[in-house]
Amino acid sequence: MSRIGFIGTGHIAAPMVRFLAQRGHEITVSERNAKTAQALKASHAVSIAANQEVLDRSDIIFLCVRPHVASDIIQPLFFRGDHQVVSVMAGISLAALAELCAPATDLTMTIPLGYLEHGGCPLPACPDARLLKTLFAPENPVIEVAEEHAFNMHFAICAMVPGMLDLLDTGGRWLTDHTGDPDNALRYTRQVLTGFLAALPDGNAGQLGQERDALATEGTISLQMTQGLRDGGAHSTLRDTLSAIGDRLGGAT
Structure with a gap:
């Protein structure tokens, strides 16, 4: 088992801590976000320490602080040359990470989501996937992305999640207006999509389009929906926002 430390103990770090602790790793988390740290100590017997002590106790370091404060928090710390560092900080380049974490050179970037602890969370890994596969696979598929530009575009796709939730919220509110039952409107709107996606088998690059076309056939309300979204500019807006x-x-x- 590995000695693993977390700098930053918030919404993104906590599911990873729970997942790794359940697999017997020795976890030390930083004091940052004391409420979450104490909850993890109570539920999973992790240790809590000051930032530098987290590094001193650990061989693998996860950096989970917000990008705009990363330099202020990480730069004063002393890394070892044998530290393995995993960053989940959007917008912090490999070059900047190397400068912040020197003399450590074993650096990996990834994008975890909160459901990682339950499995099924895809983890893009740049530039090397070996460490993340050791820690999180097979429950969570690890996708090796060798080039940093391509990795950053995965962050853009990840940002679709709150965008899709926003659309689902609009749909749920519309259904509430017509049923007067907000709880069941939310339940139906959420489950009709999540259930469909969960039932899809692993497929090829064209699978989502094929599934769309199987539903949106001539004369159906499904086709009316897809055409209405296209005519309204939803797809071009999505591409523009992703870019x-x-x-x-x-x-x-």
Whole structure:
């Protein structure tokens, strides 16, 4: 089992801590976000320490602080050359990470989501997937992404999650307006999509389009929906927003 430390103990770190602790790893978390740290100590017997002590106790370090404060928090710390470092900080390049974590050189970037602890969370890994596969697979599929620009574009796709939730919320509210039953409107709107996606087998690059076309056949309300979204500019808006996020994260093409 490994000695693993977390700098930053919030919404993204906590599911990873729970997943790794359940597999017998020795976990030390930072004091940052004391409420979450104490909850993890109570539920999974993790240790809590100051940032530098987290590094001193650990061989694998997860950096889970917000990007805009990363330099202030990480730069004062002393890393070892044998530390393995995993960053989940959007917009912090490999070059910047190398500078912050020197003399450590074993650096990996990934994008975890909160449901990781339950399995099924895809983890893009750049530039090397070996460490993440050891820690999180097979429950969570690890996708090796060798080039940093391509990895950053995965952050843009990840940002679709709150966007899709926003659309589902609009749909659920619309259904509530017509049924007067907000709880069941939310339940139905959520489950009709999550259940469908969960039932899909692993497929090829064209699978989502094939599934769409199987539903949106001539004369159906499904086709009316897909055409209405296209005619309203939803797809072009999505691509434009993804490109803007990509530019922000490192230059989308």
